[in-house]
Each structure stands twice: as C-alpha cells, then as structure tokens.
Amino acid sequence: MSQRDVKQRIESVKNIRKITSAMQMVAAARLRRAEQRISALRPYAGAIRRMTRQAAAAAGSEVAGNPILQEHDKLETAAILLVTGDRGLAGAFNSQIIRAGLLAAAEYEAEGVKVRFYAVGRRGVSSLVFRKLDPAGRYVGFTDRPGYADARHIAGELMAAYIDDEVDRVEIFYNGYVSPLTQEVRREVLLPLQQATVDEEIAKAEEESDGSETHHALVEYEPEPAEILQRLIPDYVEISVFRALLESTASEHGARMTAMRSASENAAEVIDDLTLEMNRARQAEITQEIMEVVAGAESLT
Amino acid sequence: MARTPFQVEVLTPEGPIFSGEVEMVSTRTEVGSIGILANHTPLLGMLAPAELKLYISESEIVSFAQGEGYIQVADNHALVLVEEAIKPDELVREDLQAQIDAAEAAIAESEPHTEAQKKALRDQRRAKIFFGILEA
Structure with missing residues (x-):
C-alpha cells in the first residue's frame, strides 16, 4: 500500500471513530435520563400499592372476582410480548430478546400450545415479520422514550385479549436493567396477574386494619371500595409493562454505549496499526531513495 | 377572604407534577364533580378524565387535563394519582x-x-x- 492510500484509510477510520464516540456520548446522556424515569415511577407505584391495600381492607374479600386474576382452565394460546428497540447498533440487545422469545415459542408449540406474538420496537416487529410470524400487536416509534400512555395501550390490548378468551396466558420478554454494562433477559408472566401480588397487599391490609376499624369506617368512598379495587388491579399490569419498557430503554442505551465504546477503542487500535504501516512505508521510500543515490555515486567512481 | 391552604401532591407514573399548598382542588370522580377544601373528611375516590383545577389563591389557578386515576385525602393532605396530567396548552x-x-x-x-x-x-x-x- 502506498503512503497516500494508508493516509486516506487513517482519515476514514478517524471519521468513524468520531461518529461512534458521539453515539457513545448521546447514549450515555439518554441512559441517565432513562434511569431517572425509572426512579420517577417508584412513588407512583408505591402509592397505588397503598391505595390497593386501603381499598382491599374496606372491600373485604371481594377481589377474587377480577377476570385478570383468574387462571384459564385450558392453556390453548399463549401470547408472547417481545420488548425490543426501534434501532440497532446496540450489541446483543435486540437479538437476545428475539432468540429467547422464539425459543419459548418453540417450547410451547412442542406442547401443542398455539403462540401469538406481540412486539414492541421496529427491530422485533421486522424480525418477526421476516420469519413470517405476523405479530398481533405492533408497537413502534417510542422506544427511545416510552410514555405511560404507550404502556397503558399495550397492557389494555393484552388484558382485553385475555379477558375475551383469545389468549390464555401472556408472557413478557425484556432486557432488565442491572447496570450500564449489564442487561439480562427477563421473562415474566404478565397474565393471569399473580394472585399472590394482590394477596400480599390484602394480607398486609388485614394486619393493619386490626384495631383501626373505626378509622376506615370514617373514610368516604367514591364509588364503592370494591369498584375502586376492580380498577386498581389492572393498574398493576400497566405498571409492570411500563417498568419493563423503561428498563428496556435504559438497557438499550447502556448496550449501545458499551457497543460504541468498544467500536471507538477498536478504531483507535486500527489507527495505531495504520500509522505504523504508514511510517514503515515512508521509511521504505526513504531507504529506496538513499540506495538509489548511493548506487548512482558508486557508478561514477 | 382567603381560605385555609392545605398540601396537595399530584403524582403520575412519569414523576410528580405538582406539590404545594392550595386553597381548593376541583376535579371529577366517577360519581361526579368534587371540590376539596382544607380539613376535608378522609376520602378515597376514583377519578374520571376531566379538568383538574388547583386553586392556589383566588386569582391563581393551575389546571391540568387529567386521565383516569385516584384521589386520596387523609390528615389534611390530598394525593392525586393520575396516569397522565397534561397542561391544557400542551394538548x-x-x-x-x-x-x-x-x-x-x-x-x-x-x-x-x-x-x-x-x-x-x-x-x-x-x-x-x-x-x-x-x-x-
């Protein structure tokens, strides 16, 4: 390779490094914002839990009637919700979710259970479509910054499908956020909502209500506590979906940050190698010229 | 005459929207419109989509478009928990x-x-x- 070719390659690798390190910084900034949004959800989730406890204590044992708490008799169709990102360039972030989802689907099908896919993020949708596994729900365009309305929409459609007996179980696959460097694939059963989650709150409510009956009797309810409880229970599903979306977003930015950092480091290495090669080529050229001069001088004597 | 102020907190899944002292909260539960003043009886209500109005003083009103949610009043403190609260001019x-x-x-x-x-x-x-x- 001539000196000029090497120089050009160094320039283009330097440009690539500029892009990857810019993407790394953008991802780092977005990651911080995504982390803040995860912590912003905590007070709301806590307040919903406390209200459930209060309503459950006042309503007595009328919770059991909610259709999303009831397990279906037969498992005929399972719904699998894959939470991926709209964009790539984030290492194994998208592919590991798709792989886990397809593996679970294969297991269900081996047991004779039909599988229905739902997908969040363009990456998930397009790889399902590519495999001719037409997703029943496609939710795209917000994975950079998911809003609660997105979670409510997704959770609402899944709950409607569950209550209307179209599916008998709903599982969610997403990248759980552990740290900026680590994401783990999480698989959770979304529906039926684990009775245990709600039971736990009710058990706590009963403990707390001991001796404070009079306190509860003074509380005004609009409408009846049982009715309030019926709406509070689906909120657990919405919050779970929202948390999964937020964690997935944080994971995506973390994964992209890591991927871009190693791309930048790799580019630096390539630049070093190329610079060495360029110096060698220059040295070779100089040596060549000296040889020519010496040879010329020798021929004169 | 100025009314007695009390603490109100408006919380959404995306973070707190408002926290401070107001003279009155006006909103709508699934049963009907409701106005809350200081020293209201303990209440647990299920909110319907409506305009949430926080009267900080007679002339200063902060309002939001609220989605579905809940309101809890206890110990002269109101907690409004809604899935979304949007400023009207952001609609x-x-x-x-x-x-x-x-x-x-x-x-x-x-x-x-x-x-x-x-x-x-x-x-x-x-x-x-x-x-x-x-x-x-």
Missing part, C-alpha cells in the same frame, strides 16, 4: 382528533360487550373530554 388538537377517530374505529370493529370494546369506549371518553378541555 394538540390533531392528536386528540386522531385518538377519537382511532377509538371510534375500534368501537365499530369490536364485538359488543367484549373487553376490547370496553377499552375502546374508555379511550374515546378520555379523548373527547380532553378535546372539550382544549375547546374551552
């Missing part, structure tokens, strides 16, 4: 119209009395009420 007419159209299409498509239709009806109600707040 976008075209978006709301698109949401109404989408909900109406979903209603027409779904079988009567299914959960899918109930969901569409709720979406329609919310979008229509928000549209009304924008118009007002």
